[in-house]
Amino acid sequence: xxxPTHSSLQLDRLEALLGATWASxxxxxxxTIKRRSELTKSIERGSPDTSLVVFxxxxxxxxxxxxDLDWILLIDGQSVPEHKEQEREIERLLLKGxxxxxxxxxxxxxxxxxxxxVHNIGGEDDFNSNTTRRVLxxxxxxxxxxxxxxxxxxxxIVRRYLGDDRGLTHGGTDVRIPRFLLNDLTRYWRTxxxxxxYKQRADNDKKWALRNAKLxxxxxxxxxxxxxxxxxxxxxxxxxxxxxxxxxxxxxxxxTAYLSNELAKPPLETIAKxxxxxxxxxxxxxxxFDSYDQFLAILNDPEKRGELEKAQTHEDLRKSAAWKEVRxxxxxxxxGLVHLFLRDNDELKQLSMTYGVF
Amino acid sequence: MRRIGxxxxxxxxxxxxxxxxxLHRHRIDVVELSALRVNELAPLSAxxxxxxxxxFTFVSIHAPSRFDIEEEARVVDQLRVLAxxxxxxxxxxxxxxxxxxxxxxxxxLLIENMDKRKPIGRTVDELRGLFEALPAAQFCFxxxxxxxxxxxxxEAALLVRCxxxxxxxxxxxxxxxxxxxxxxxxxxxxxxxxxxxxxxEDIPIILEPLxxxxxxxxATEMQRAHEVFAVVAV
Numbered sequence: 001x002x003x004p005t006h007s008s009l010q011l012d013r014l015e016a017l018l019g020a021t022w023a024s025x026x027x028x029x030x031x032t033i034k035r036r037s038e039l040t041k042s043i044e045r046g047s048p049d050t051s052l053v054v055f056x057x058x059x060x061x062x063x064x065x066x067x068d069l070d071w072i073l074l075i076d077g078q079s080v081p082e083h084k085e086q087e088r089e090i091e092r093l094l095l096k097g098x099x100x101x102x103x104x105x106x107x108x109x110x111x112x113x114x115x116x117x118v119h120n121i122g123g124e125d126d127f128n129s130n131t132t133r134r135v136l137x138x139x140x141x142x143x144x145x146x147x148x149x150x151x152x153x154x155x156x157i158v159r160r161y162l163g164d165d166r167g168l169t170h171g172g173t174d175v176r177i178p179r180f181l182l183n184d185l186t187r188y189w190r191t192x193x194x195x196x197x198y199k200q201r202a203d204n205d206k207k208w209a210l211r212n213a214k215l216x217x218x219x220x221x222x223x224x225x226x227x228x229x230x231x232x233x234x235x236x237x238x239x240x241x242x243x244x245x246x247x248x249x250x251x252x253x254x255x256t257a258y259l260s261n262e263l264a265k266p267p268l269e270t271i272a273k274x275x276x277x278x279x280x281x282x283x284x285x286x287x288x289f290d291s292y293d294q295f296l297a298i299l300n301d302p303e304k305r306g307e308l309e310k311a312q313t314h315e316d317l318r319k320s321a322a323w324k325e326v327r328x329x330x331x332x333x334x335x336g337l338v339h340l341f342l343r344d345n346d347e348l349k350q351l352s353m354t355y356g357v358f
Numbered sequence: 359m360r361r362i363g364x365x366x367x368x369x370x371x372x373x374x375x376x377x378x379x380x381l382h383r384h385r386i387d388v389v390e391l392s393a394l395r396v397n398e399l400a401p402l403s404a405x406x407x408x409x410x411x412x413x414f415t416f417v418s419i420h421a422p423s424r425f426d427i428e429e430e431a432r433v434v435d436q437l438r439v440l441a442x443x444x445x446x447x448x449x450x451x452x453x454x455x456x457x458x459x460x461x462x463x464x465x466x467l468l469i470e471n472m473d474k475r476k477p478i479g480r481t482v483d484e485l486r487g488l489f490e491a492l493p494a495a496q497f498c499f500x501x502x503x504x505x506x507x508x509x510x511x512x513e514a515a516l517l518v519r520c521x522x523x524x525x526x527x528x529x530x531x532x533x534x535x536x537x538x539x540x541x542x543x544x545x546x547x548x549x550x551x552x553x554x555x556x557x558x559e560d561i562p563i564i565l566e567p568l569x570x571x572x573x574x575x576x577a578t579e580m581q582r583a584h585e586v587f588a589v590v591a592v
Contacts, residue, residue: 048474049535077535148474152508159510251552253515260512 007061007265010272017276018285024296025268025289031063039069039144042097046086049077051143051150055108059142060218061266064300068100070108072133076149079113087111107132114153121160121184128191135188138263139222151260158259162252169250175234176243177355178259182230186356189223209311209323216330217295224337225267228274229259231351236277268292271340280344287336291329298325361416362563362583363388364576368531368539371570374402378409384576388416390448390527390564396422396429399436406440416562418446418468418527427455434459441466446526448498451479457491468498468526471517473506473537480507482520489524496526499557501550502533502566514553528557530583531566541567541574542582551589 055070102108120126143150161181242254275285304322341352366377393399448468472479504514531539532546
């Protein structure tokens with residue numbers, strides 16, 4: 001089922017170029033459109049100081065049958081007691097709409113002020129939950145209804161990453177990589193991988209296989225998309241004026257606008273753009289996208305998803321056909337990303353080696 | 359030397375004569391005559407031939423900021439009399455119901471970017487269509503509005519870049535969360551400075567902080583405005 005969305009231009013082009021059919025990706029996109037429409041209808045429009053922001057598969061345009069819904073009520077403005085009521089109302093309406101509630105970690109499903117997101121980048125007050133919300137706000141978020149507060153806060157965060165990065169405006173070479181942002185994206189990805197093991201212990205392996213599958217695929221995908229965004233600041237011809245403004249005028253405004261727009265694209269679209277513009281071999285693109293398509297097919301199969309949710313012990317995993325499928329798709333996906341960033345294109349390889357490792 | 363002055367409405371609400379008197383007293387030669395409420399327009403228009411504006415190097419008129427579509431033709435007629443005398447007319451985009459009616463102003467029409475309360479005219483994307491419909495119109499850049507819409511100042515920088523060729527006037531004040539024009543704070547000075555450094559020196563700067571009830575004073579606001587241009591980026 002080919003239902004292209006407004007944001008899948010590069011993905012469409014890549015699929016056509018390769019003569020591929022990514023049925024599960026398309027199905028997930030169609031399900032996303034439906035889910036977003038249901039959400040918009042369910043939620044009453046809030047004040048311009050607030051935005052309901054959803055994360056995860058709805059933001060990535062990868063909705064499958066068992067997708068849950070992580071959300072926050074983002075507040076950017078005067079704090080009023082009514083916000084608590086608004087938070088409860090969202091919770092009630094989402095429950096009524098049969099949306100699967102977020103986990104119990106406390107990161108999502110609550111109101112969040114912009115202050116800590118914008119100001120606490122790094123340092124002792126940048127708690128795990130704050131880092132998670134901030135980075136996902138950039139890499140994997142979507143506003144339902146009123147988006148003004150959402151747009152303002154995202155731009156402020158991007159501006160913080162760029163404005164505080166002196167190397168961007170005063171660097172000695174013509175390479176302009178936003179390293180402050182890159183380092184935080186990398187930190188987030190590494191935190192997710194460490195917390196995976198923490199949760200394994202804390203939750204007694206509950207949902208281990210599903211978590212691991214997501215870590216191998218969708219979590220890795222958004223990190224890869226983040227890396228691509230960062231490196232495209234240097235590689236993308238569309239960012240040329242922004243680079244000139246950095247070098248000649250010490251002005252980060254154009255790069256802020258460029259990155260804010262690019263970050264709004266779904267991660268698969270970003271990786272498709274990298275594959276297209278860097279002209280990587282067909283094998284690399286197929287390894288990434290065929291694998292991801294199969295991954296979404298697994299998640300969209302209630303039986304397989306259920307199997308992954310239940311698998312805990314080594315014995316469970318050994319017996320699970322779904323887990324075997326996950327392993328079979330995650331390996332070529334990983335290899336595809338390694339080829340994209342570290343082998344196929346000399347310039348991207350150089351950037352990945354120079355900035356992505358040390 | 360920057361050309362900095364005031365809106366009469368900020369100095370004395372609804373009383374342009376008092377506003378001009380205050381400016382004379384402070385030897386400020388840049389002014390925007392405010393007719394923000396529609397009922398202020400006719401008296402202003404009638405008074406202008408009798409006002410002593412000889413000491414001013416720049417005088418613009420701010421059109422009413424709220425009227426109905428049925429009143430548009432009458433307001434345009436009244437403003438046209440003033441435009442014909444050479445005054446630039448600053449107008450809010452949401453009051454341009456029929457762009458065709460406003461074409462007669464040519465480059466004397468200055469379209470201002472809006473604060474976040476307004477549904478249109480806040481960003482480059484929202485203004486672009488209006489400038490296409492009114493190709494001769496110029497741009498009045500309200501940096502306080504732009505900062506309120508996007509505190510990262512990205513949109514402010516984009517507005518200046520995109521409409522640089524049309525830029526004819528700048529409005530400056532602190533715009534608070536309730537969209538009121540407040541005295542300029544130190545934070546605003548810092549936020550404004552990077553963008554304002556790219557504004558050509560001959561563009562008139564109109565200060566709009568409401569100081570008619572003693573919230574601040576002319577000298578302090580002028581000093582703040584000069585500080586905006588004095589801040590040097592690291």
